[in-house]
Structures are given as structure tokens and as C-alpha cells.
Amino acid sequence: MTSITTVGVDADDTLWHCESLFRLSHQRFIDLLAEHGDTDKIEAQLTAVEKRNLRVYGYGAKGFTLSMIETALELTDGRVDTRVIREILAVGREMLTEPIEPLPGVEKALATLSERYRLILVTKGDLLHQEQKLASSGLGDFFVAVEIVSEKDAGTYRRVFERYGTGAEQAVMAGNSMRSDVLPALEAGCWGALIPYPLVWAHEAAEAPVGHARYAELGSISELPAWVDSLR
Amino acid sequence: MTSITTVGVDADDTLWHCESLFRLSHQRFIDLLAEHGDTDKIEAQLTAVEKRNLRVYGYGAKGFTLSMIETALELTDGRVDTRVIREILAVGREMLTEPIEPLPGVEKALATLSERYRLILVTKGDLLHQEQKLASSGLGDFFVAVEIVSEKDAGTYRRVFERYGTGAEQAVMAGNSMRSDVLPALEAGCWGALIPYPLVWAHEAAEAPVGHARYAELGSISELPAWVDSLR
Numbered sequence: 329m330t331s332i333t334t335v336g337v338d339a340d341d342t343l344w345h346c347e348s349l350f351r352l353s354h355q356r357f358i359d360l361l362a363e364h365g366d367t368d369k370i371e372a373q374l375t376a377v378e379k380r381n382l383r384v385y386g387y388g389a390k391g392f393t394l395s396m397i398e399t400a401l402e403l404t405d406g407r408v409d410t411r412v413i414r415e416i417l418a419v420g421r422e423m424l425t426e427p428i429e430p431l432p433g434v435e436k437a438l439a440t441l442s443e444r445y446r447l448i449l450v451t452k453g454d455l456l457h458q459e460q461k462l463a464s465s466g467l468g469d470f471f472v473a474v475e476i477v478s479e480k481d482a483g484t485y486r487r488v489f490e491r492y493g494t495g496a497e498q499a500v501m502a503g504n505s506m507r508s509d510v511l512p513a514l515e516a517g518c519w520g521a522l523i524p525y526p527l528v529w530a531h532e533a534a535e536a537p538v539g540h541a542r543y544a545e546l547g548s549i550s551e552l553p554a555w556v557d558s559l560r
Numbered sequence: 561m562t563s564i565t566t567v568g569v570d571a572d573d574t575l576w577h578c579e580s581l582f583r584l585s586h587q588r589f590i591d592l593l594a595e596h597g598d599t600d601k602i603e604a605q606l607t608a609v610e611k612r613n614l615r616v617y618g619y620g621a622k623g624f625t626l627s628m629i630e631t632a633l634e635l636t637d638g639r640v641d642t643r644v645i646r647e648i649l650a651v652g653r654e655m656l657t658e659p660i661e662p663l664p665g666v667e668k669a670l671a672t673l674s675e676r677y678r679l680i681l682v683t684k685g686d687l688l689h690q691e692q693k694l695a696s697s698g699l700g701d702f703f704v705a706v707e708i709v710s711e712k713d714a715g716t717y718r719r720v721f722e723r724y725g726t727g728a729e730q731a732v733m734a735g736n737s738m739r740s741d742v743l744p745a746l747e748a749g750c751w752g753a754l755i756p757y758p759l760v761w762a763h764e765a766a767e768a769p770v771g772h773a774r775y776a777e778l779g780s781i782s783e784l785p786a787w788v789d790s791l792r
Contacts, residue, residue: 384656386686393626397645410640410642413633
């Protein structure tokens with residue numbers, strides 16, 4: 329018999345679109361560089377540079393913008409037109425200032441959950457940008473705490489649910505990333521719910537823990553309140 | 561009769577050099593652009609772009625790097641050599657990977673304080689970068705909590721000292737910035753200690769609250785433990 333007190337939810341691609349914006353920016357980058365190579369080559373190079381820089385830049389749109397500029401210089405051996413660099417800066421700025429719309433069902437699900445549980449937002453990314461997205465989304469009041477972290481591992485979840493809840497064993501973590509939201513939360517002792525988003529960043533993909541007693545894959549966030557209630 | 565339980569300290573330019581690195585990067589930027597204008601013009605333009613972008617990029621080296629690139633494009637009307645852009649990326653990367661050395665007296669002061677008070681690090685900047693700097697500094701174990709925030713205002717300090725301490729009235733905040741570390745902490749009800757650093761970013765300058773009962777300007781961080789003790 330468990331007694332769930334606390335629910336953590338991821339932000340990007342769980343509460344609002346994010347990966348689709350990154351994909352759109354990838355596409356705009358490919359278009360900008362089109363005369364310097366074919367799509368696959370440009371895409372592969374950008375992905376490689378992003379991955380290489382993750383350790384230094386971390387997650388988020390600012391580091392991604394710097395990686396786009398670096399890729400443009402590398403792909404063209406420095407012969408890129410500076411108008412392209414200017415366009416890349418504009419793409420990055422648009423990512424940072426895009427208005428945020430909650431995904432379907434999010435507002436209702438959070439309203440229901442926040443009446444019964446301590447609701448905590450746990451997300452990676454640029455500190456200021458994530459705060460601005462939350463403010464823009466209008467969802468801020470549903471959460472008793474917001475934790476913006478540089479990495480989501482089991483230690484992160486133990487710490488967050490210890491600090492704001494009653495420990496990981498009485499907490500659910502829900503999000504779209506198997507690698508960041510579900511697996512480390514299960515490892516920490518939480519319950520974990522995958523809420524799939526149509527697009528998954530390659531970096532966040534991982535195998536499902538099929539048969540795990542504390543794991544569920546849900547059809548959408550609308551199913552989350554009932555699933556959490558069923559754990560009581 | 562107060563009873564101080566908690567001490568918050570700033571990180572950049574309080575525990576380790578930071579502004580001097582930004583100044584050095586400014587200088588390298590000016591040298592890179594030297595053929596396109598005189599020092600004053602380049603410096604003024606970079607400062608203006610940084611300030612304009614603060615709202616979107618926030619504080620930290622990644623946003624500063626993007627601002628340097630934008631300034632280079634503006635100053636040269638797009639005629640900047642792409643080798644300069646590559647150099648700017650390198651300058652930014654060096655800022656993000658520079659090894660961190662504590663300033664003189666910091667380790668001893670933190671060791672003393674951490675025996676008697678809850679010691680909390682409160683800093684602005686890039687989330688991942690600040691965590692990496694703290695790890696690199698070797699000072700992490702002195703702190704019971706680390707709060708990396710997007711803005712330091714009175715609400716920030718109330719929240720932090722409520723969460724990790726026993727409220728703002730029983731807390732001291734110490735740092736090198738009058739505008740970010742001292743004034744909003746005093747407003748929140750904390751005691752505030754200014755620990756001057758030879759360089760002050762123009763954005764962080766503000767007038768001293770001379771005669772304020774809960775304020776002191778110290779000669780160095782070495783004086784902080786005795787000053788906090790004197791408040792008991």
C-alpha cells in the first residue's frame with residue numbers, strides 16, 4: 329500500500345511543444361546552408377556538434393545557437409556568408425522568445441492533480457528561458473515548486489522529492505523522456521509515467537522498462553490524474 | 561537581539577574571479593575587431609548589445625558569446641572575417657571551461673562559517689556553468705544548499721532563506737555586488753555585507769546604504785565570520 333503525496337512533471341514536450349521547435353530550427357539551418365551540402369550531411373554535422381558541446385553548453389536554446397554557428401563555420405570551412413550567421417542568431421532569438429501554449433489536456437490535468445498532490449515542475453534547460461516559458465504558459469500557479477536542473481539522474485529526483493515532498497517512494501514522475509524522466513525516477517524509487525510526444529530527441533531515447541511494477545506508459549497527460557489516484 | 565542561523569554568499573567575484581575574465585574577453589574582442597573601429601566605439605557597442613540582450617539571454621558566458629557575435633556583425637555591417645567569429649566562439653568556450661581558483665581567504669572563511677551557520681550559495685548565471693565552477697573550485701562541501709537564480713531581488717532572498725534557513729531576519733547575505741547581493745537582501749529583511757572586488761560590472765553598481773543598521777562594508781571575506789558572530 330503506497331500513499332502518493334507528490335507528483336513531478338517534466339516541462340518541454342510534456343506541457344508544451346519544444347522538440348518541434350528544435351526540429352524547425354534544424355530545418356531552417358539546413359535551408360540556410362543548402363548550397364554547402366546536402367541535407368543529411370548538414371543534419372549529421374549539426375547533431376555531432378551539438379552532442380560534442382553538450383558537456384560545455386548544457387541543454388537549451390543558447391547553447392544550440394552557438395552550436396549552429398560553429399557548424400556553419402565548420403561545414404563551409406569559414407566561407408559562410410555572414411548573413412547566414414545573422415540569420416542563425418535570429419533563429420536562436422526566436423526560440424527564446426516564442427510564446428508558449430500548453431499542449432491539449434495539460435491545464436485540466438494539472439488543475440486536477442494540484443488539488444490532490446504537491447505538484448512540482450522538474451526540467452532541464454536554460455534557467456531564465458525555462459522560467460520565462462513557465463510564465464508565458466500561464467501554468468505557474470499549479471506548482472508548489474519549480475526545479476530547473478542541469479541533469480536529471482536518480483540523485484536529482486531523490487533530492488527534489490526529499491526537499492519538496494515526502495521522499496521518492498511517495499512520488500510520481502511523469503514526462504515524455506524515457507531516459508530523463510522515467511528511468512532515473514524509477515531508479516530513485518519513484519513511480520514513473522511515460523507520456524509520449526510524437527518527436528523524441530535522439531539523445532533522450534531509451535528502452536522501456538517493460539514489466540516494471542512502478543512504471544506505466546500513458547496515452548496522454550489526461551490519463552495521469554486517474555493513474556496516480558489508482559496508486560493510493 | 562538577533563540570532564543569525566544562515567549565511568548566504570554570492571559566487572562570482574566573491575568566491576572566485578569572474579568580472580576580470582569578462583574584461584579580458586572584452587579586451588580580446590576589441591583586439592579582434594581593431595581594424596573596424598577604435599576601442600571606445602567597440603566597447604560601447606558591445607556593452608549596449610549585452611544590455612539589450614540581457615532580457616532574452618540572461619546572465620552568463622553563453623549569452624555574452626552570442627552578444628559578441630552580434631556586435632561583430634553590427635560593427636562591421638556584416639563584413640567581419642569568419643575567422644573572427646571562430647575566435648569569438650573560442651573566447652566563449654574558454655570562459656566556460658576556465659579552471660576556478662578560490663580568491664585569497666575564501667576557503668578559510670567558508671570553513672569557519674560552515675561550522676557555525678547554514679551556508680548557502682546564491683548566484684546568478686548559467687545553471688550548468690555555475691555548477692561546474694563550484695565543482696572546479698573544490699568549495700562545494702561547505703554549502704548545505706546551492707541556489708542558482710535568474711535574478712536576485714528581495715523575493716529571491718525571502719524564498720531562499722525561508723526554504724533553507726529560518727527566514728530572512730536570521731540571515732546574512734554577503735557578496736561583491738551592491739545592486740544584487742546587498743540592497744535586495746536588506747529589503748528582504750536580511751543583514752547585508754558588501755565584500756568589494758576591484759572590478760564592478762557597470763550593471764551591478766549602486767549607491768551604498770550608508771548608515772543602514774543591518775549593513776556593513778568589509779575589507780575582505782576574511783572579516784565575514786567575525787562580523788556575523790558580532791550579530792549574535
